[in-house]
Structures are given as structure tokens and as C-alpha cells.
Amino acid sequence: MAESKVQKPQEESLFEAPPMGEQERMVEAILFASADPVSLRELEDRMPHGSDPAEALQQLKKRYEGRGVRLVRVGDAWAMRTAPDLGFLMQKETVETRKLSRAAIETLAIIAYHQPCTRAEIEEIRGVSVSRGTIDQLLEMEWIRFGRRRMTPGRPVTYVVTQEFLDHFGLENARDLPGLKELRAAGLLDSRPLSGQIPGLPEGDDEEAGEGDVPAGQSELFNE
Amino acid sequence: MAESKVQKPQEESLFEAPPMGEQERMVEAILFASADPVSLRELEDRMPHGSDPAEALQQLKKRYEGRGVRLVRVGDAWAMRTAPDLGFLMQKETVETRKLSRAAIETLAIIAYHQPCTRAEIEEIRGVSVSRGTIDQLLEMEWIRFGRRRMTPGRPVTYVVTQEFLDHFGLENARDLPGLKELRAAGLLDSRPLSGQIPGLPEGDDEEAGEGDVPAGQSELFNE
Amino acid sequence: MTDQFETDNVTDLQARLGAEALIVDVDGFEGPLDLLLTLSRTQKVDLRRISVLQLAQQYLAFVEQAKKLRLELAADYLVMAAWLAFLKSRLLLPPDPEDEGPSGEELAAHLAFQLERLQAMRDAAARLMARDQKGRDFFPRGLPEDVSRIRRVRYTATLLDLMQAYARLRTRDEFRPFTMDRDAVMTMEQALERMRRLIGYAGEWATLESYLPEGWESDPLRRRSATAASFAAALELAKLGQIEIRQGEIFAPIEIRRKAGPDG
Numbered sequence: 001m002a003e004s005k006v007q008k009p010q011e012e013s014l015f016e017a018p019p020m021g022e023q024e025r026m027v028e029a030i031l032f033a034s035a036d037p038v039s040l041r042e043l044e045d046r047m048p049h050g051s052d053p054a055e056a057l058q059q060l061k062k063r064y065e066g067r068g069v070r071l072v073r074v075g076d077a078w079a080m081r082t083a084p085d086l087g088f089l090m091q092k093e094t095v096e097t098r099k100l101s102r103a104a105i106e107t108l109a110i111i112a113y114h115q116p117c118t119r120a121e122i123e124e125i126r127g128v129s130v131s132r133g134t135i136d137q138l139l140e141m142e143w144i145r146f147g148r149r150r151m152t153p154g155r156p157v158t159y160v161v162t163q164e165f166l167d168h169f170g171l172e173n174a175r176d177l178p179g180l181k182e183l184r185a186a187g188l189l190d191s192r193p194l195s196g197q198i199p200g201l202p203e204g205d206d207e208e209a210g211e212g213d214v215p216a217g218q219s220e221l222f223n224e
Numbered sequence: 225m226a227e228s229k230v231q232k233p234q235e236e237s238l239f240e241a242p243p244m245g246e247q248e249r250m251v252e253a254i255l256f257a258s259a260d261p262v263s264l265r266e267l268e269d270r271m272p273h274g275s276d277p278a279e280a281l282q283q284l285k286k287r288y289e290g291r292g293v294r295l296v297r298v299g300d301a302w303a304m305r306t307a308p309d310l311g312f313l314m315q316k317e318t319v320e321t322r323k324l325s326r327a328a329i330e331t332l333a334i335i336a337y338h339q340p341c342t343r344a345e346i347e348e349i350r351g352v353s354v355s356r357g358t359i360d361q362l363l364e365m366e367w368i369r370f371g372r373r374r375m376t377p378g379r380p381v382t383y384v385v386t387q388e389f390l391d392h393f394g395l396e397n398a399r400d401l402p403g404l405k406e407l408r409a410a411g412l413l414d415s416r417p418l419s420g421q422i423p424g425l426p427e428g429d430d431e432e433a434g435e436g437d438v439p440a441g442q443s444e445l446f447n448e
Numbered sequence: 449m450t451d452q453f454e455t456d457n458v459t460d461l462q463a464r465l466g467a468e469a470l471i472v473d474v475d476g477f478e479g480p481l482d483l484l485l486t487l488s489r490t491q492k493v494d495l496r497r498i499s500v501l502q503l504a505q506q507y508l509a510f511v512e513q514a515k516k517l518r519l520e521l522a523a524d525y526l527v528m529a530a531w532l533a534f535l536k537s538r539l540l541l542p543p544d545p546e547d548e549g550p551s552g553e554e555l556a557a558h559l560a561f562q563l564e565r566l567q568a569m570r571d572a573a574a575r576l577m578a579r580d581q582k583g584r585d586f587f588p589r590g591l592p593e594d595v596s597r598i599r600r601v602r603y604t605a606t607l608l609d610l611m612q613a614y615a616r617l618r619t620r621d622e623f624r625p626f627t628m629d630r631d632a633v634m635t636m637e638q639a640l641e642r643m644r645r646l647i648g649y650a651g652e653w654a655t656l657e658s659y660l661p662e663g664w665e666s667d668p669l670r671r672r673s674a675t676a677a678s679f680a681a682a683l684e685l686a687k688l689g690q691i692e693i694r695q696g697e698i699f700a701p702i703e704i705r706r707k708a709g710p711d712g
Contacts, residue, residue, distance in 0.1 A: 028292030029306040030313050032256075033593035046313050046595075068252030080589060082253040087585035089250055089270050093257045095583035103478065109573035125565055127481025168582045178575040188568045257587035306593060315596050324605040326613070332605070333614035349617055365603060393607045402611060 017050030020059065027056040037077030037167055073172040075163045084170070104134050108143060112165070112177055113189060116147035116158030121191065143168065241274030244283065251280040261301035327358045332367060336389070336398050340371035340382030367392065480528035483507070485563050495564040500556035501539050504532040632669045639677035640684060647691055653703040656682060
């Protein structure tokens with residue numbers, strides 16, 4: 001169990017990179033020290049020249065399989081996280097996440113599954129206007145961020161989910177969203193415009209009006 | 225992730241305590257997630273009844289021996305820490321290139337042209353006092369060094385430029401520096417008029433306070 | 449409308465109770481689409497096989513009921529009602545060959561798609577929230593170590609910087625005249641003052657040039673400035689009626705003299 005340094009045949013390298021076992025230790029230390037995921041790029045930057053953190057990560061991942069702490073991938077970064085089955089031990093560490101409104105949760109899901117996604121698209125899917133407070137809350141939690149502007153008239157901003165979102169929900173990748181494939185196969189993620197046919201968006205504010213009381217209206221979509 | 229629970233031979237216990245391997249996982253997760261060192265007592269409280277955290281700790285400690293992270297005892301509590309020999313990984317070095325301040329470059333120029341050169345002489349030519357910081361910076365950069373003391377009253381130290389200086393500026397010798405006449409011929413003396421410059425006025429902060437901290441009115445002279 | 453309900457396997461009573469329950473809850477709906485989705489559940493079929501016609505009727509019945517109860521519905525519910533009434537007529541009447549745009553079936557299909565999509569997103573949201581979450585089910589490192597950022601500043605300078613700096617320093621004296629450059633400039637005020645003083649003595653015509661101060665006649669720069677200032681001053685004095693100006697011909701010397709006044 002203890003001290004079984006994996007001695008890989010030293011790869012040919014121009015640089016005097018440390019042995020792989022040592023690199024694994026380094027990756028381990030760096031990831032342990034960080035609460036946030038660390039990108040491969042940053043690992044490379046911090047480790048001695050010629051190191052191969054990708055390989056070290058693979059070995060480390062294996063080493064931590066089934067342990068109380070796991071190595072998880074978050075986008076193009078990596079992090080150590082406690083095993084979810086031990087969550088019950090952690091009452092003390094549990095952070096009370098702000099209770100999200102139904103509107104916020106649905107908006108988040110729509111952004112995650114449809115990203116990049118404009119506000120107008122969110123409203124079209126939900127059938128109600130999205131209050132500014134909802135988007136703001138998700139932005140503030142750093143679960144969504146601005147994507148590229150859509151190259152359509154008005155150049156509306158789009159929203160995409162963040163690494164923090166992936167990290168929070170234990171997703172390696174936005175492609176790993178539950179049921180994504182099925183939804184796509186069912187055509188439910190296509191934008192199928194038959195717009196203008198079905199009554200557009202209501203004028204009324206949605207249930208979150210208390211927060212922002214933003215008068216809904218298309219113009220508002222474009223002034224960020 | 226594949227959950228390959230470490231199945232250790234079940235220890236004899238009066239209670240239905242989890243297997244030791246499982247207890248080890250628990251201790252691992254708790255120590256990992258905790259912001260403070262955790263005492264044995266607290267481990268006991270948090271783990272299922274009948275657990276033996278002391279034993280689990282010993283096993284865990286062994287497991288982490290030689291790894292990038294260690295299990296350490298802090299008073300009567302336990303914590304995980306990165307291995308001390310990997311402390312260098314917890315630093316991130318960024319090199320920033322900045323232009324030398326006006327005070328420094330002028331001081332350097334005077335030393336280069338007049339070496340060996342005392343501080344008093346520099347001040348006389350610049351018309352302002354030279355802060356220790358400026359000299360220190362140039363010394364530290366190894367662009368100047370101490371020359372012989374001047375055999376005048378007070379035996380002031382002199383400064384001369386270094387080989388490092390010559391290398392940086394691509395000079396074989398400080399004598400290769402073009403003279404005033406050549407500078408003029410090269411059009412280098414056609415600087416702008418010294419508007420607002422009052423000769424001999426002490427500048428207050430000769431110090432290279434940041435990049436742009438030269439008092440207005442003078443800074444503009446030097447940003448060609 | 450009531451008879452439609454009966455044909456649709458929904459008893460009168462059930463429909464009314466259902467509608468009333470919905471109405472009580474109207475604030476809980478997130479708009480017409482949400483309400484339609486809820487109504488569609490009473491059909492107990494796959495959303496893909498939902499009867500949009502039946503749904504439209506349910507919705508219209510709901511709005512009708514709300515009106516009876518004098519319940520104020522938000523405008524968007526009424527807009528949707530109008531549209532569904534239109535859709536219903538489209539679905540019931542044979543298609544008008546003259547009419548362009550989507551057919552009733554197409555509109556119905558799209559509405560069904562919208563409902564299915566909204567439901568799918570709700571399911572997805574539920575599955576997302578049911579996942580293990582950070583800070584609840586799994587945890588990050590509780591004692592992160594700060595990565596100390598070592599900022600090393602490297603200062604640089606070019607040879608040109610160096611030489612320019614030196615040149616600047618060494619030519620500061622040469623530049624000094626720039627600040628004293630004003631010595632080569634005579635202001636009109638200076639000329640005026642001078643002329644006022646001198647004019648008292650000069651009752652005779654004298655050239656303007658003779659008024660230039662000493663040391664200002666030879667250096668062309670200074671002479672030009674002094675001449676211009678004196679000329680302007682002369683004009684000013686002439687305007688005040690204190691002197692007279694004359695010029696024999698173009699480019700001839702300008703002459704001035706004190707104007708003989710009552711004061712003497």
C-alpha cells in the first residue's frame with residue numbers, strides 16, 4: 001500500500017524531467033493544495049520543465065479510485081473532491097447554497113442544455129419573460145457567464161455555463177449533462193422557429209419580479 | 225467513477241462498524257474537506273458508531289507516506305498537508321518587464337558617461353538629489369558597481385558600469401558610447417523643449433515610484 | 449363547449465373541479481405555456497400524442513371559468529386564449545387553399561413541440577439538481593494552500609533610452625533659453641508702457657523704429673517682436689487719441705508723434 005512509486009520507463013525527453021512517480025506526487029500536491037480545479041496548462045507551468053502532467057494525472061486518478069477522495073475532471077481542469085457517498089460525514093462542511101427559484105433552476109438547465117443561449121431563447125422555451133434577477137443570480141453564483149454575441153440582428157448576448165457549474169454538479173464536461181443525447185435525438189434541443197405564430201411573450205413579469213421588477217420587453221435584451 | 229471499495233478483512237468489533245478500509249476512506253475525506261485539523265475525538269463523533277479512527281489514521285498515515293501529501297499531527301489533531309519538499313510548487317512566478325524609471329536611466333547614463341562617478345557628481349548633473357533606491361536598484365540589476373573611492377575629502381565612493389551593463393546595451397566598452405556631438409548629429413538631441421522644467425528644483429520623489437508616478441509636467445518629457 | 453368536454457371523456461364535474469383548482473392556483477403558473485402544460489397532463493398521454501384541439505378547449509374553458517368568477521387574468525393568458533380559439537377554428541374547419549402560412553396542423557404540432565420541450569427542460573433541471581452537488585454531497589479541499597505569486601519585475605532599458613537620457617541632461621543648459629525665450633518677445637504691454645513714457649518727450653515726428661528699446665534693434669528676432677509690439681502699441685495710443693501716426697507711402701517708415709492736446 002505505501003510507497004509504491006510507479007517507475008515508468010523514463011520517456012525520452014530533451015529535458016531532465018523528474019521521474020513519473022515524482023511527477024505524480026507533484027500533481028497530487030498541487031491539486032490537494034487547491035480548492036478550485038487546476039488546469040492542465042497551469043500544472044504544466046508549475047511543474048518542472050518537461051513534465052507530463054497528463055500522464056501523471058492518469059496514474060493519480062487510478063491511485064485514488066475507490067478512496068475517500070477522488071480525482072475528478074472538470075472541463076479542462078482537474079480537482080480533488082471527496083467521494084460523494086461520504087457526504088453524510090460532512091455536515092460540518094456543508095455550505096448552504098442559496099435556494100434557487102424554480103425560474104432560476106429552469107433557466108440554468110435551459111442554458112446548460114442549449115448553450116450558447118440567448119435570453120430570448122430562454123423566454124421562448126419557458127414561455128415567460130426572464131427577469132433580470134434570475135440571470136443576475138446565476139451570474140453571481142458563477143454558474144453561467146456571457147458567451148459570444150449571437151451574430152443576428154441586435155447581436156444579443158448569449159449565456160454559457162462555467163467551469164464552476166461543472167464543478168458544482170460533478171460534471172466532467174457540458175456534454176455529460178444527464179440525458180443530453182436523448183434530448184438531442186428527440187430534437188428537443190433544436191431551435192425550431194415557427195415564431196410569430198404562437199403568442200409571443202407576455203408582458204407580465206415572471207414570479208421573480210420582486211427581485212428586479214424589470215419591465216420585460218425585447219429592447220431590454222440588448223442593452224447589456 | 226468506478227466504486228471499488230477497498231475491502232479489508234473485517235475487524236472484530238462489538239458494533240457494526242464499517243470495515244477498516246471504509247473507515248480509512250472516511251477519515252481521509254473528513255481530513256481533506258476540513259478547514260482545520262480534526263481531533264481524534266471529533267473523528268469519533270463524526271464517524272459511525274464503533275469506528276476506530278485512531279487505527280484508521282495509522283493506516284492512512286502509512287498510505288500517504290512518501291506521497292505528495294502527508295498526514296500530519298497538529299497538537300492532538302490531524303490534518304493533511306502537502307509534502308514539504310514540494311513547497312516550491314506552491315509558488316507561481318511571473319516575470320514582468322518594466323521600463324526603467326527616468327531617475328534610474330538618467331543616473332545610469334551619467335555613470336556610464338562619467339565613470340567613475342560619485343553620487344555628488346550625479347546629483348550635480350541631474351540637478352536633483354539621487355535617492356538611495358535608484359542606486360540600489362542599479363546595483364541590484366548589476367548594471368553598476370562600486371568603483372574606487374575618490375581621493376578627495378570624505379573619500380566618496382564612485383560608481384562604474386559593469387560588464388553586465390555592457391552586455392545588455394551591446395557595448396564593448398563604455399567609451400564606445402556616442403559623445404554629445406554624435407548624439408546631436410544623430411538627431412538625438414532634438415528633444416522637445418523642457419517646458420515647465422525648472423532646473424535645480426528638488427523633485428521630491430526621485431524614487432521610481434511605480435511606472436508613471438513622475439509628477440506631471442515632467443513625465444511628458446520622457447515618454448517618447 | 450360543455451358538450452365538447454363530455455365527448456372528451458371528462459365528466460362535467462371533474463372538469464369544473466379541475467378548472468377551479470387551476471384558477472385558485474393561477475398565480476402559481478408561470479404563464480400560459482405552463483398552464484397549458486399542466487392542462488395537458490389531464491390527457492394522460494405522451495406529450496407527443498397530445499390532442500392539441502382538446503388542450504385548446506380545456507384552456508378556453510379555463511379562461512371562461514375565470515371570467516365567470518370575475519377573476520382578472522393577465523393579458524398574456526387572454527392573448528393565448530385568442531390564439532387558441534383561432535387555432536381551434538383552424539383545426540376544425542377545412543383548410544382554406546387561399547390561405548398562406550402554416551396550417552392548423554403545423555401550428556398544433558409546434559405548440560405540442562413547445563410543451564414537450566418545456567417539459568423536457570423541467571425534467572432536465574430536476575435531474576441536474578438531483579446530482580451530487582459540491583458543498584452538499586462532495587467537498588473541495590477545506591484547507592487550500594495559497595499559491596504565492598512571486599512577481600519578479602525585470603527592468604529594461606535600451607541604449608537609445610540611455611543616450612537620450614544623457615543627451616537631455618547635458619543639453620538642459622542649451623534648452624534653458626527656451627524658458628528665457630520670452631526675452632526675445634516684447635509684449636504689447638511692454639511696448640505700450642515704454643512708448644507712453646517716451647512719447648511725452650517727443651513732440652516731433654519720429655520713426656517707430658526709434659522707439660525700439662536698446663538691444664532690440666540688431667537681433668532680427670528681437671527686432672521683429674519689438675517692432676510688432678511697438679506698432680500695436682502705437683495703434684492703441686492713436687485710438688486713445690494720444691498720438692498721431694503717419695506713413696508717407698507704402699513700406700515707408702511709420703512715424704508717430706504726440707498729439708497736441710489741451711493738456712500740454
